[in-house]
Amino acid sequence: MLExxxxxxxxxxxxxxxxxxxxxxxxxxxxLLGPSGVGKTTVLHALAGLLAPISxxxxxxxxxxxxxxxxxxxxxxxxxxxIIFQTLHLVQALTVLExxxxxxxxxxxxxxxxxxxxxxxxLGVDDCSDKKPYxxxxxxxxxxxxxxxxxxxPDIIIGDEPTSALDDKSCASVMKLxxxxxxxxxxxxxxxxxxxxxxxxxxxxxxxxxxx
Amino acid sequence: MNxxxxxxxxxxxxxxxxxxxxxxxxxxxxxxxFLLLVNIQLQHEFKRNLGGIDLVVGSKGSPIQLIMSTVFHxxxxxxxxxxxxxxxxxxxxxxxxxIPLALxxxxxSYRIVGSTQDYLDLYKGRLVKGGRIWNKPMEVVLGFDVAVxxxxxxxxVFTGSHGVVSGGAAHDDHPYHVVGILQKNDSVLDxxxxxxLDSVWHVHGHHHEEHNKQTQTGHAEDNDEHHHDDHAEYHHxxxxxERAITAMLITYSSPIAALSLPxxxxxxxxxxxxxxxxxxxxxxxxxxxxxxxxxxxxxxxIILAGFGIFSGLYSAMDERKYDxxxxxxxxxxxxxxVRLVLCESLFLSVLGLTVGLVLGHGAVEVLGxxxxxxxxxxxxxxxxxxxxxxxxxxxxxxxxxxGILPALRIYRLEVFKVLAKRP
Numbered sequence: 001m002l003e004x005x006x007x008x009x010x011x012x013x014x015x016x017x018x019x020x021x022x023x024x025x026x027x028x029x030x031x032l033l034g035p036s037g038v039g040k041t042t043v044l045h046a047l048a049g050l051l052a053p054i055s056x057x058x059x060x061x062x063x064x065x066x067x068x069x070x071x072x073x074x075x076x077x078x079x080x081x082x083i084i085f086q087t088l089h090l091v092q093a094l095t096v097l098e099x100x101x102x103x104x105x106x107x108x109x110x111x112x113x114x115x116x117x118x119x120x121x122x123l124g125v126d127d128c129s130d131k132k133p134y135x136x137x138x139x140x141x142x143x144x145x146x147x148x149x150x151x152x153x154p155d156i157i158i159g160d161e162p163t164s165a166l167d168d169k170s171c172a173s174v175m176k177l178x179x180x181x182x183x184x185x186x187x188x189x190x191x192x193x194x195x196x197x198x199x200x201x202x203x204x205x206x207x208x209x210x211x212x
Numbered sequence: 213m214n215x216x217x218x219x220x221x222x223x224x225x226x227x228x229x230x231x232x233x234x235x236x237x238x239x240x241x242x243x244x245x246f247l248l249l250v251n252i253q254l255q256h257e258f259k260r261n262l263g264g265i266d267l268v269v270g271s272k273g274s275p276i277q278l279i280m281s282t283v284f285h286x287x288x289x290x291x292x293x294x295x296x297x298x299x300x301x302x303x304x305x306x307x308x309x310x311i312p313l314a315l316x317x318x319x320x321s322y323r324i325v326g327s328t329q330d331y332l333d334l335y336k337g338r339l340v341k342g343g344r345i346w347n348k349p350m351e352v353v354l355g356f357d358v359a360v361x362x363x364x365x366x367x368x369v370f371t372g373s374h375g376v377v378s379g380g381a382a383h384d385d386h387p388y389h390v391v392g393i394l395q396k397n398d399s400v401l402d403x404x405x406x407x408x409l410d411s412v413w414h415v416h417g418h419h420h421e422e423h424n425k426q427t428q429t430g431h432a433e434d435n436d437e438h439h440h441d442d443h444a445e446y447h448h449x450x451x452x453x454e455r456a457i458t459a460m461l462i463t464y465s466s467p468i469a470a471l472s473l474p475x476x477x478x479x480x481x482x483x484x485x486x487x488x489x490x491x492x493x494x495x496x497x498x499x500x501x502x503x504x505x506x507x508x509x510x511x512x513x514i515i516l517a518g519f520g521i522f523s524g525l526y527s528a529m530d531e532r533k534y535d536x537x538x539x540x541x542x543x544x545x546x547x548x549x550v551r552l553v554l555c556e557s558l559f560l561s562v563l564g565l566t567v568g569l570v571l572g573h574g575a576v577e578v579l580g581x582x583x584x585x586x587x588x589x590x591x592x593x594x595x596x597x598x599x600x601x602x603x604x605x606x607x608x609x610x611x612x613x614x615g616i617l618p619a620l621r622i623y624r625l626e627v628f629k630v631l632a633k634r635p
Contacts, residue, residue: 045628050627074544089631
């Protein structure tokens with residue numbers, strides 16, 4: 001269960017988000033909506049522990065996770081939060097399989113090749129496992145990014161505009177995939193988007209911008 | 213996945229810069245190693261062959277040439293001196309030992325040296341079992357390398373040819389008999405054929421008549437470049453008291469001799485006296501400035517390669533900051549990234565160092581093989597010096613420092629800014 005209390009976020013003490021509060025219960029999926037530039041990515045970075053809030057706090061499983069004086073350590077973040085970035089951030093020097101193993105390496109786990117291969121199979125990109133990411137199609141890259149976000153079995157999966165570059169058909173299949181894998185792992189899915197096509201998949205919406 | 217695999221993956225992803233950096237580093241290391249090994253072996257060669265010789269007396273000419281030709285057997289002799297004059301000199305009480313040397317012939321480029329048993333004792337030459345020292349003219353003792361390379365055995369017979377390098381007229385009518393072979397000695401003895409002084413006089417006594425005939429009929433011996441060096445020894449062979457030798461190796465009876473004897477010989481007689489120690493030092497000072505210059509260039513290359521590693525990593529970190537930020541977001545601490553950068557820098561250093569060491573030793577071995585054909589200096593690439601450890605340490609330190617700034621930059625990376633910004 002994730003709880004944000006009166007979050008004030010911004011860069012160099014210029015608040016972008018003012019006193020945002022919401023709750024996401026365990027296994028619940030939630031959509032962060034708002035026009036471009038309203039601060040969706042900022043909220044996600046704060047939830048991921050990459051950006052310290054100016055004030056307010058975030059609780060994870062009823063324990064203080066983040067505040068302006070408390071930043072989670074890197075390994076904790078790597079274990080509990082899986083992130084799918086808007087621009088994917090795949091490591092081009094590594095193969096598809098190695099991109100997955102990298103996530104295990106980052107939290108200091110020994111590489112679990114079997115799990116990595118299994119995930120690639122599950123997401124239908126196992127035939128590319130020895131290729132470099134830049135040789136993959138956009139859809140395949142998206143799946144790889146999802147695989148990497150979930151390989152460490154996180155409690156929360158964060159997605160930043162995961163569908164903006166996709167056509168309708170891919171958009172639907174990626175959303176289905178995301179919802180399927182997160183419910184299979186009983187993880188909460190938090191997606192920031194301005195993509196209207198995604199709305200119907202979620203019941204819990206958090207509006208940014210207009211609402212504030 | 214681990215640090216070294218990750219470093220290696222980045223190395224393979226953009227190999228050109230890395231390869232150039234490694235090549236620069238390797239060249240620098242190879243040059244330093246080459247100079248070091250050659251210098252060490254040359255100094256060693258000088259040192260062990262100098263053993264106990266305080267002064268060399270020979271004919272007037274270049275003192276360095278005199279030392280090089282008679283102590284190290286590397287150059288052609290300066291000329292010859294009358295035996296009578298040499299004999300008169302050895303009575304000087306300041307001289308405890310004087311060893312006469314008569315050069316003039318060779319067998320397959322191995323010099324045949326007429327001398328006394330003192331010459332073997334000077335370098336502590338020991339005979340292989342079954343052999344003995346010469347007791348009459350035309351009997352010889354072979355140095356270890358000579359025996360191995362020519363295949364001559366005890367009881368073997370060969371004829372020398374004229375001059376100190378091969379190609380001179382053969383002395384077919386004066387065969388030498390092998391009566392002894394020396395054990396491996398690591399001195400100049402290894403590549404010499406030693407015989408009695410009489411042998412040299414004997415061969416050239418007869419040869420002299422032929423030589424005169426040849427000269428009269430216009431034969432080409434005058435073109436022999438060693439003409440002036442080697443022939444003087446036997447020009448007056450017919451009168452025993454005017455026999456000649458090439459030089460005399462002198463050991464002082466007292467250190468005081470060094471103050472007066474060389475000066476006395478140089479000014480009062482037609483002979484030249486040269487101190488091997490002084491001449492080697494002189495030679496080293498000539499060579500030294502060249503060697504030093506190369507050494508400076510070589511270290512400059514190594515430091516340049518250090519800057520190469522630095523700038524390569526620095527710009528690579530610029531390209532890779534997204535990857536680095538990503539690895540942070542995946543759960544890696546900044547210190548892991550720092551280790552990654554340092555690991556990569558050390559990886560480049562180790563590769564450059566290894567290639568450089570192999571290249572350096574290889575180059576020395578190639579030089580050694582070239583020199584082996586001239587049968588002079590023995591130099592090998594299959595030798596290691598403790599000094600090389602310093603090269604290893606210095607290179608690794610340079611590699612480490614080259615990685616520190618790029619690593620610090622990564623340490624201070626603002627993850628969320630980088631991740632939000634990617635084009």
